[in-house]
Amino acid sequence: MHSDPVCLIVTSRLRPGLDGGYTVATMRRAQLFAEAGHPVVLATVDLHPDYAPFAAEFRRLGLADTQTVMRNLLEEVRSRPAILRDAADPELEPTIDESAGTHREAFELDAAGVPWRQVVRDTSGAVVFTDFFDAEGIPLFRLPFVAAPDWWRTEAVIDVLTAGHTPTGGAGVVPSRVGGLAGFGALYRAWWRALVDDQRALHPDARLVAIAEARQVGEHWNGTGGVPLVHTVHNAHTTPPHDWDSPMDITWSGWLDTLPRYDAVVWLTERQRSEVARRRAGAEDGAPGDAPGYVIPHPAEPPADVLADPSVVAGADHRDLDRAVMVARLAPQKRLDHAIRAWRRVVDARPTARLDIYGDGPLRADLQALIDELRLGDAVTLHGHTPDAPEQSRTAALLLLTSVYEGQSLAITEAMARGCPAVSYNIAYGPGELITDGETGRLVPAGDIAALADAVLGMLGNATEIDRLSRASLEWALANGPDRARERWERLFADLAGRTPRALSS
Numbered sequence: 001m002h003s004d005p006v007c008l009i010v011t012s013r014l015r016p017g018l019d020g021g022y023t024v025a026t027m028r029r030a031q032l033f034a035e036a037g038h039p040v041v042l043a044t045v046d047l048h049p050d051y052a053p054f055a056a057e058f059r060r061l062g063l064a065d066t067q068t069v070m071r072n073l074l075e076e077v078r079s080r081p082a083i084l085r086d087a088a089d090p091e092l093e094p095t096i097d098e099s100a101g102t103h104r105e106a107f108e109l110d111a112a113g114v115p116w117r118q119v120v121r122d123t124s125g126a127v128v129f130t131d132f133f134d135a136e137g138i139p140l141f142r143l144p145f146v147a148a149p150d151w152w153r154t155e156a157v158i159d160v161l162t163a164g165h166t167p168t169g170g171a172g173v174v175p176s177r178v179g180g181l182a183g184f185g186a187l188y189r190a191w192w193r194a195l196v197d198d199q200r201a202l203h204p205d206a207r208l209v210a211i212a213e214a215r216q217v218g219e220h221w222n223g224t225g226g227v228p229l230v231h232t233v234h235n236a237h238t239t240p241p242h243d244w245d246s247p248m249d250i251t252w253s254g255w256l257d258t259l260p261r262y263d264a265v266v267w268l269t270e271r272q273r274s275e276v277a278r279r280r281a282g283a284e285d286g287a288p289g290d291a292p293g294y295v296i297p298h299p300a301e302p303p304a305d306v307l308a309d310p311s312v313v314a315g316a317d318h319r320d321l322d323r324a325v326m327v328a329r330l331a332p333q334k335r336l337d338h339a340i341r342a343w344r345r346v347v348d349a350r351p352t353a354r355l356d357i358y359g360d361g362p363l364r365a366d367l368q369a370l371i372d373e374l375r376l377g378d379a380v381t382l383h384g385h386t387p388d389a390p391e392q393s394r395t396a397a398l399l400l401l402t403s404v405y406e407g408q409s410l411a412i413t414e415a416m417a418r419g420c421p422a423v424s425y426n427i428a429y430g431p432g433e434l435i436t437d438g439e440t441g442r443l444v445p446a447g448d449i450a451a452l453a454d455a456v457l458g459m460l461g462n463a464t465e466i467d468r469l470s471r472a473s474l475e476w477a478l479a480n481g482p483d484r485a486r487e488r489w490e491r492l493f494a495d496l497a498g499r500t501p502r503a504l505s506s
Contacts, residue, residue: 005207005493006039006199008227010192012214013046014070016057017385020329021410022234025298026213027063029232032299034067036486039203043195045073045188045217047132047143049116061387073191074132077141078116080194081134081162084141087190088160088179095157096144101128131161131175138163139175141187150251152184152216185220196225209496215255218262223503228263228496231291236405237276242428244275256280262291263502264492268408269429270295291502294492297433298408299485300477302417303391307478313394313419314474316467322352322460325396325420327389327411328403330361330382335425337370338402338449344374345453346460353460355380355400358389393420397466398441398459402452406430416440417477421469423455440473 009030014023026042034040044051051072058064077083101120108117118131127145134140139161146154157180164176181187199208208227212218218231237256238246248256256276259265267273273293281287306313328334336357346353357367357380364382371380386392390411393399399415401424408430412422416434424431426443435441442459444451459465 005209005497006041006203007033008041008043008195008199008208008210010043010045010210010212010217010221012044012216013048014042014044014058015046015048015054016061016063021407022213024063024410025234027058028298028301029211029213030068031063031065032482032485033489035482036489039199039206040069041195041199042068042070043073043192044070045191047074047117048072049074049078049110051075071195073188074116076194077191078133078135081138081140083190083194084160084181084187085162085178087186088181090179092157092180092182094159094177094180095155096129096142096159098129107133141181142175149249150254152219153254154183156183157181158183158187184216185222188217188220189222189224192221192224196227200225207497209493212262215251219255219258222261223501226501226504228499228501229261229503230264230266230492230496231262232266233268233272233407235407236272236428238405238428240404242405244278259287259291260289261502263496263499264294265291266294266296266492268295268297269433271433272429275428292495294488296485296488296492297480298410298413299482300413300417300480301482302474302477306418306474310419310474310478314471315419316463316470318395318419319397319466319470320395321397321463321466322350323354323356323396324398324400324423324456324460325392325415326355326357326359326400326402327392327414328357328359328401330357330359330363330367332363333404334359334361335402335404336363336367338425338447338452339400340367340370340374340376340380342402342449342453342456343376343380345450346456347376347379349453349457350460353379353456356383356392356396357381358383358386358392360385390414390418393418396420398423398456398469400452400456401425401431403427404446409434412441413477413480416473417481419470419474421459421466421473423452423459425452434476436476439469440476441469 030040030042051070055070100122102123103121105119107115110116115133115137120128122128130143132140142159144156160178161175162178164174210227210229212231221229237252273295343355393415399420399422405428412434415422421441423442425446426432427446435443437443442455444455
């Protein structure tokens, strides 16, 4: 892949240990582009004053290196407040009822000891708005609190501020209003325009391509700087039962309405791409005007030692034939109670079987209570968050996945990249396109606990079966690694080079 274009990855927040596979996948995509010679900038709209510690932790985890460029909206508008003050429209009237805020919390200070945020609440304790301050502690903008699930679509005006006067005998500064920004979109675009200008100054002869990793940013790009926008998809767009025509919440249904704005949409699976086309047009071809759809799965990424010598993990000799692992957030989506209930059946038939679960989340206490209730304390262990959790599949007989839905499942690709086959519910989306049932792993009907237990029992202790599936799953991973993903992105970038960005042609 040649060094053109420059990739500007726009995203919501990127913090180590938060947002599960979304964060890992976004960081790995940035690495994929950088390794191919592309200049890459990760641009987050996170309202956090200091991303340096996050970048350092990503480097420690191997998800970034010293060349990784992370830029953050709040950090940059604090240090360059003219970005917002010049963009503010003095004709926009405020929509925040300042009088509703009766209690100002203490200033929150940045690493330099300068105020960066102050939360304002009403008499019930609910947040009304938040004031943000520039790097000198001068009021910069006032953000309304929006409780709606699609909060980023609010039309509430964001007030842009500057220093006013200091009350006689008082503390702090009473802000003066410069003007307003029409919602989060105007806030984001004011910064993005400066970001695009910076990149064009650094790379005057290169094309820029923006890659939106989250709906809240993609919907607001609107042709910023004339840069084409590729929108990625990380998760399932439906609600239970996750059929092609299942209901959607407003955050997804609203996003599907914006598809014609994008220059390309990257899906993780063919099934999801085709189901969205069917939903929108009643046919596989998609609705007229919808963005071109590309299917580019997250690649399998075997560790360096496995790439150098696959025999270090291939086959049953490297595996504990009684041990299964799960790598999952302890949250309702992952449906870990099914795995624990299935394990009661497994242990009844094979008392030496063990299930090790790596991950943390809000259901930990409930899941531990279920383990205790089913008397599985010696057979099922919740290990909590472990940074090297994917490495646990090196020695396991199998990986178990019981999710309600997925975007693709990084856990499965990480396991197969270490020669560990998976037993998974056949859910929307991902497992059915990663696993060939009976050849590289096992697929069972979604929600069928008995079938899940039977599939596990068909593998545990069966050295011949585990050896066969281990070698086949590793072979799949080696054939579906970063090189294949880069080739698909190469074709996408080449297609974009031959088209006028949609925002300019409409």
